[in-house]
Amino acid sequence: xxxxxxxxxxxxxxxxxxxxxxxxxxxxxxxxxxxxxxxxxxxxxxxxxxxxxxxxxxxxxxxxxxxxxxxxxxxxxxxxxxxxxxxxxxxxxxxxxxxxxxxxxxxxxxxxxxxxxxxxxxxxxxxxxxxxxxxxxxxxxxxxxxxxxxxxxxxxxxxxxxxxxxxxxxxxxxxxxxxxxxxxxxxxxxxxxxxxxxxxxx
Amino acid sequence: xxxxxxxxxxxxxxxxxxxxxxxxxxxxxxxxxxxxxxxxxxxxxxxxxxxxxxxxxxxxxxxxxxxxxxxxxxxxxxxxxxxxxxxxxxxxxxxxxxxxxxxxxxxxxxxxxxxxxxxxxxxxxxxxxxxxxxxxxxxxxxxxxxxxxxxxxxxxxxxxxxxxxxxxxxxxxxxxxxxxxxxxxxxxxxxxxxxxxxxxxx
Numbered sequence: 001x002x003x004x005x006x007x008x009x010x011x012x013x014x015x016x017x018x019x020x021x022x023x024x025x026x027x028x029x030x031x032x033x034x035x036x037x038x039x040x041x042x043x044x045x046x047x048x049x050x051x052x053x054x055x056x057x058x059x060x061x062x063x064x065x066x067x068x069x070x071x072x073x074x075x076x077x078x079x080x081x082x083x084x085x086x087x088x089x090x091x092x093x094x095x096x097x098x099x100x101x102x103x104x105x106x107x108x109x110x111x112x113x114x115x116x117x118x119x120x121x122x123x124x125x126x127x128x129x130x131x132x133x134x135x136x137x138x139x140x141x142x143x144x145x146x147x148x149x150x151x152x153x154x155x156x157x158x159x160x161x162x163x164x165x166x167x168x169x170x171x172x173x174x175x176x177x178x179x180x181x182x183x184x185x186x187x188x189x190x191x192x193x194x195x196x197x198x199x200x201x202x
Numbered sequence: 203x204x205x206x207x208x209x210x211x212x213x214x215x216x217x218x219x220x221x222x223x224x225x226x227x228x229x230x231x232x233x234x235x236x237x238x239x240x241x242x243x244x245x246x247x248x249x250x251x252x253x254x255x256x257x258x259x260x261x262x263x264x265x266x267x268x269x270x271x272x273x274x275x276x277x278x279x280x281x282x283x284x285x286x287x288x289x290x291x292x293x294x295x296x297x298x299x300x301x302x303x304x305x306x307x308x309x310x311x312x313x314x315x316x317x318x319x320x321x322x323x324x325x326x327x328x329x330x331x332x333x334x335x336x337x338x339x340x341x342x343x344x345x346x347x348x349x350x351x352x353x354x355x356x357x358x359x360x361x362x363x364x365x366x367x368x369x370x371x372x373x374x375x376x377x378x379x380x381x382x383x384x385x386x387x388x389x390x391x392x393x394x395x396x397x398x399x400x401x402x403x404x
Contacts (some may be wrong), residue, residue: 036241189360
């Protein structure tokens with residue numbers, strides 16, 4: 001986004017002061033990545049979906065990698081809410097984390113960003129690396145500080161595994177009853193497991 | 203496989219009594235599905251990878267759907283071991299199930315079949331439906347019989363979520379330390395969670 005705004009202020013391309021065009025291109029790219037995969041996505045198809053000239057997509061984004069990066073960048077609210085959940089009081093932190101995850105996936109644009117990130121991580125090593133790094137650092141920070149670092153790393157992995165599995169079944173594969181269960185029920189069922197992984201006896 | 207053997211006995215095509223050619227085509231298809239996705243996989247690329255004429259792929263498999271079905275069919279040993287784990291004594295069933303899953307993914311051909319199934323389920327509704335059905339029926343059968351059906355269904359979902367998340371991180375996204383942790387350690391860490399989901403207090 002920042003890059004797009006910088007560029008639009010130059011004399012080389014159309015004005016896009018509020019980032020309207022680049023936002024539309026990013027959303028179109030995200031849909032293409034979700035539906036066609038990384039290798040199946042083309043600048044032409046993105047342009048068609050965004051209803052802009054392909055040259056304009058190339059003007060804002062120099063490569064498919066740059067588009068993928070923009071399409072899978074988590075929104076600021078998501079990062080703020082994640083930070084709040086991760087630093088909430090330890091005894092109920094598991095509950096705050098799972099609530100944040102389930103809500104984020106159910107939020108229209110954020111949910112699409114997470115879905116695109118998860119699906120692209122299966123086939124694109126750079127996306128996978130970004131995701132691994134952000135999961136590890138977030139969830140290590142969520143574990144009890146008094147524990148040794150190696151133990152915290154294992155716990156972060158366990159937290160990630162339960163969260164990823166839930167997201168996959170509820171939001172991607174849509175396995176019932178998890179897919180349509182009310183948020184409060186999901187939170188109630190998963191929170192004790194996460195809490196155990198964060199600071200309980202393994 | 204059965205279909206392929208039936209066909210090879212007819213007068214219409216080459217003999218393939220031991221299923222050597224069809225097995226090679228299925229393995230090639232699986233690799234293509236894993237690497238190119240469902241929409242990116244072509245009969246021509248499968249033929250090239252299997253080192254056979256494209257006409258031979260068409261001879262054995264009438265459609266991409268038939269190939270996908272064959273490429274994601276779990277091997278008999280996997281099904282037998284799954285059945286044994288699911289019907290093992292309830293107090294240690296969680297441990298048997300997670301051990302079976304982790305071993306199966308680490309077994310060369312079975313691991314590829316599971317990987318292909320998981321990845322294709324993201325983009326192909328029929329594969330997803332097959333997977334959902336087999337997960338639910340297996341894991342409902344693993345929960346404590348004395349519980350009400352609705353409760354068992356929820357528990358089967360929880361078991362699935364923890365298993366899917368672990369497989370994703372250990373075998374697909376390769377998040378450390380889960381990715382390279384010894385099998386016995388993974389089993390020890392996950393078994394209590396699965397056991398709780400099978401017959402513990404939620």
